[in-house]
Amino acid sequence: KNQxxxxxxxxxxxxxKNCTLQCNYTVSPFSNLRWYKQDTGRGPVSLTIMxxxxxxxxxxxxxxxxxxxxxxSSLHITAxxxxxxxxxxxxxxxxxxxxxxxxxxxxxxxxxQP
Amino acid sequence: xxxxxxxxxxxxQPVGSPLSLECTVEGTSNPNLYWYRQxxxxxxxxxxxxxxxxxxxxxxPQNLSASRPQDRQFILSSKKLLLSxxxxxxxxxxxxxxxxxxxxxGSGTRLTVV
Numbered sequence: 001k002n003q004x005x006x007x008x009x010x011x012x013x014x015x016x017k018n019c020t021l022q023c024n025y026t027v028s029p030f031s032n033l034r035w036y037k038q039d040t041g042r043g044p045v046s047l048t049i050m051x052x053x054x055x056x057x058x059x060x061x062x063x064x065x066x067x068x069x070x071x072x073s074s075l076h077i078t079a080x081x082x083x084x085x086x087x088x089x090x091x092x093x094x095x096x097x098x099x100x101x102x103x104x105x106x107x108x109x110x111x112x113q114p
Numbered sequence: 115x116x117x118x119x120x121x122x123x124x125x126x127q128p129v130g131s132p133l134s135l136e137c138t139v140e141g142t143s144n145p146n147l148y149w150y151r152q153x154x155x156x157x158x159x160x161x162x163x164x165x166x167x168x169x170x171x172x173x174x175p176q177n178l179s180a181s182r183p184q185d186r187q188f189i190l191s192s193k194k195l196l197l198s199x200x201x202x203x204x205x206x207x208x209x210x211x212x213x214x215x216x217x218x219x220g221s222g223t224r225l226t227v228v
Contacts, residue, residue: 004157034216043120043204043219044158089157102217104157 002027004092006105014113017080021108023073023090031093031101035064035075038087038107047075047088077110085112116141120205120220127227133178133192135223137205140186145207147188148217149180152202164188200227 004025013019025033032051036044048057048064050073056065061078077084090105120137127133139145149161160173162180170180177196181189188205205220 036219041202041222041224043206043222045219046216049216102160104159106155106157 002092002094002103004090004103004105006088006090006108008108009106010109010111012111012113013080015080015082019077019080019110021075021077021088021090021110023075023092023105025071025073025090025092025103027071027092027094027103029095030068030071031095033064033066033073034091034093035062035073036089036091038089040086044089080112082112082114085110116207116218118205118207118218118220120223122223123221124224125226127195127225129197129227130194133190133195133199133225135190135203135205135225137188137190137220138186139207142207142209143185145186145209147182148206149188149190150204150206150219152204152222158204162190195227197227200225 007022011019030052032049034049035047037047038044047059047062050057050064050066052068054066063076064073066073073090075088087107087109089107092103094101117140146165148163150158151161152158161178163171164182167182167185177199178190178192203223203225206217208217
């Protein structure tokens, strides 16, 4: 059964600090991995998408890494801001590509304190 | 540019009442459309997806149904709501151009069945 596990479940850090969120998956065959940011009560917004051949991708202060061999991904947030407070969801797609091939993690709830 | 609209934002309905949530996409044609449900502390669960007018695929047997009467309109319905139908419902779309194109989510509907 395809699974996506995210850690930590929740995280509190001070504004300006860096943090790293983890995503481990067992989806096979692998197609791509996406990170989404979801503000409370809102829909998820895409941050990055990576395929098998990509091992790092940045979007401003967000940098995602992918190790397809160990089936791990991380999302690193640099110089955190209050607006980074949100849930971050890791989504892995199998090679079928359709919506029925997406496996969602439960998310990491990040709180940035002033 | 493409936009996705979902309404209402919040809804409180009594058990046994009908439901109709609407989602429309602008600025594109022939999108793939999806309905997800997000329960507290759980990942997003795919409910329905559609690759064209009148084409609906159901992922989970349930009390809900979906319809696509027009190319860019997707409706989630129920004839009689159950308490277990409460949750956060998200509509999403992606271009009909392959699995690497990211999914764009609507702003969500918070449904509370009382």
